[in-house]
Amino acid sequence: MEKVYYSISEVAALLKMNLSNLRFYEKEFKQLKPKRNDKGTRFYSKDDIQLLKQIKYLIDDKKLTLDGVRQQLNEKKDAIQKQQELVERLKLIKTQLLGIVKELN
Incomplete structure (x- = not known):
């Protein structure tokens, strides 16, 4: 069973972000x-968490201010989510392919 709410530490670990970044984004983005x-x-x-993933994607991958x-x-909002999900899937595929290449060597 999935949780309804997550602590700031859990979210930071899940998204590989600093606690200070989460607090900063909360101040900067009224939607959060x-x-x-x-x-x-x-x-x-x-x-x-989905909104934070979108923010992280736009800053880290799209290099937006x-x-x-x-x-x-x-x-x-919807287009960003679709792009972000696509990037996550591609990263997963890349990881899987690198694992296959490693096994073949």
């Missing part, structure tokens, strides 16, 4: 609003 408990601890939903990311998120 993790839930908080009474102590202020952040809890990220699956939608929050923060303003560019904001614009893309506002204009092309």
Whole structure:
């Protein structure tokens, strides 16, 4: 059974990001609003994680500025998600192919 909410540490590990980057993106992107408990601890939903994946993709892979990311998120949410999913699939295929090449050698 999948979790409904994830801690900031779990999200950072899942996305291979620093905690400080997650906090920074929360301040920079109004769409990112993790839930908080009474102590202020952040809890990220699956939608929050998907949004973070899109932000990471636009910054790391597409090399967009923060303003560019904001614009893309506002204009092309579905297209970004499809591109990001395609890139993830291609990276997985690359990893699998490299494993096959390694086994053949």
